[in-house]
Amino acid sequence: MTQVGHNSNKPRAGGVAVDQLKSIIARVEKLEEEKKGIADDIKDVFAEARGNGWDVKAIRQILKIRKMDQSEREEAENILDTYMSALGMLPLFEEDGE
Amino acid sequence: MTQVGHNSNKPRAGGVAVDQLKSIIARVEKLEEEKKGIADDIKDVFAEARGNGWDVKAIRQILKIRKMDQSEREEAENILDTYMSALGMLPLFEEDGE
Amino acid sequence: MTQVGHNSNKPRAGGVAVDQLKSIIARVEKLEEEKKGIADDIKDVFAEARGNGWDVKAIRQILKIRKMDQSEREEAENILDTYMSALGMLPLFEEDGE
Amino acid sequence: MTQVGHNSNKPRAGGVAVDQLKSIIARVEKLEEEKKGIADDIKDVFAEARGNGWDVKAIRQILKIRKMDQSEREEAENILDTYMSALGMLPLFEEDGE
DNA sequence: CCCTGAGGCTTCGTAC
DNA sequence: GTACGAAGCCTCAGGG
Numbered sequence: 001m002t003q004v005g006h007n008s009n010k011p012r013a014g015g016v017a018v019d020q021l022k023s024i025i026a027r028v029e030k031l032e033e034e035k036k037g038i039a040d041d042i043k044d045v046f047a048e049a050r051g052n053g054w055d056v057k058a059i060r061q062i063l064k065i066r067k068m069d070q071s072e073r074e075e076a077e078n079i080l081d082t083y084m085s086a087l088g089m090l091p092l093f094e095e096d097g098e
Numbered sequence: 099m100t101q102v103g104h105n106s107n108k109p110r111a112g113g114v115a116v117d118q119l120k121s122i123i124a125r126v127e128k129l130e131e132e133k134k135g136i137a138d139d140i141k142d143v144f145a146e147a148r149g150n151g152w153d154v155k156a157i158r159q160i161l162k163i164r165k166m167d168q169s170e171r172e173e174a175e176n177i178l179d180t181y182m183s184a185l186g187m188l189p190l191f192e193e194d195g196e
Numbered sequence: 197m198t199q200v201g202h203n204s205n206k207p208r209a210g211g212v213a214v215d216q217l218k219s220i221i222a223r224v225e226k227l228e229e230e231k232k233g234i235a236d237d238i239k240d241v242f243a244e245a246r247g248n249g250w251d252v253k254a255i256r257q258i259l260k261i262r263k264m265d266q267s268e269r270e271e272a273e274n275i276l277d278t279y280m281s282a283l284g285m286l287p288l289f290e291e292d293g294e
Numbered sequence: 295m296t297q298v299g300h301n302s303n304k305p306r307a308g309g310v311a312v313d314q315l316k317s318i319i320a321r322v323e324k325l326e327e328e329k330k331g332i333a334d335d336i337k338d339v340f341a342e343a344r345g346n347g348w349d350v351k352a353i354r355q356i357l358k359i360r361k362m363d364q365s366e367r368e369e370a371e372n373i374l375d376t377y378m379s380a381l382g383m384l385p386l387f388e389e390d391g392e
Numbered sequence: 393c394c395c396t397g398a399g400g401c402t403t404c405g406t407a408c
Numbered sequence: 409g410t411a412c413g414a415a416g417c418c419t420c421a422g423g424g
Contacts, residue, residue: 021353024343028336028357035332042325049318057406059315061184063322068177072170079166082159089156119255122245126238126259133234140227147220155424157217161224256400354418401418
């Protein structure tokens with residue numbers, strides 16, 4: 001079996017597929033490395049802030065608030081969409097008797 | 099090894115532990131059975147509703163809206179708590195010069 | 197026959213339909229609440245197990261295996277039923293509901 | 295020495311502190327945005343892989359294994375460092391940053 | 393067959 | 409430093 005996935009179709013055969021697989025793995029690992037680097041940068045910022053006397057926990061709270069505010073706005077739009085969608089499909093409670 | 103978990107401490111030994119394990123499994127399986135029963139009840143309600151001519155998808159939307167509304171309210175309280183917490187810990191931007 | 201219960205797509209009109217809709221929503225929400233309660237009970241069991249030193253993840257795996265075994269058994273029974281049906285035989289027993 | 299940069303718990307007072315706080319928040323939010331962008335890139339790679347017929351779950355397992363191997367290797371290096379440190383030896387090389 | 397949504401696993405931050 | 413709790417990520421099941 002030249003392919004990795006047990007349950008998958010077997011795309012192409014031989015070296016091409018292997019090269020493709022290696023490429024996928026390399027790209028993901030590179031991206032994850034970058035992601036980790038950024039996470040470390042964030043830690044550095046907090047460490048610097050702490051070193052300057054700031055209450056890091058409080059700053060995290062602020063960031064959380066800002067994030068929640070923004071997601072709340074998005075959620076409100078979501079509710080509106082869902083609501084309109086539901087309205088478009090309902091009997092609409094009309095009192096047309098019969 | 100009388101215990102299941104590889105990485106766990108090994109609580110007690112012999113038959114008592116086994117009985118306890120069996121009890122845990124039995125309780126969980128019973129509860130999951132009950133849970134599945136309720137899920138089936140819900141399906142029945144929807145099936146009945148569909149049989150009565152209702153647009154089940156629309157009703158699901160309504161339920162979703164009601165759920166979102168309520169979680170939005172809870173989230174608002176969350177924001178308030180978080181905000182108060184942040185306020186309690188911050189320099190408060192006072193302009194007291196020095 | 198009233199305005200509900202027939203095959204029309206949308207039971208418009210009248211308080212009865214509204215009441216019926218409210219009933220559907222109430223029943224589903226009640227059932228979902230019960231479902232959540234049971235889910236919480238399951239969490240409690242696991243928490244207690246963890247407190248007693250058990251490896252919860254391993255226990256979950258056991259439960260999963262038991263479930264697979266059981267569904268395989270059910271599958272076997274299904275095959276049996278199919279064969280019996282094909283042979284014009286009646287099921288020997290109804291399962292008693294609890 | 296200004297009002298920031300010392301060891302006081304709370305750099306109160308003045309616009310400089312506020313500016314510094316704003317800067318911290320902005321930097322963290324920017325970095326988190328970048329982080330999210332990279333996470334999305336990773337998703338894209340997996341989506342493309344899936345589109346080419348690969349078993350994404352299997353690839354994830356490979357990545358996990360490679361990560362474990364690597365951290366075991368790092369652990370081994372850590373042990374080496376520890377030994378060398380205990381022996382009063384200096385590290386042979388610094389890792390070049392990229 | 394796709395897609396959304398719930399559930400479980402893992403990691404990171406916090407409190408003791 | 410250890411253990412608890414929360415947040416993000418991945419998986420899988422159910423519905424459209």
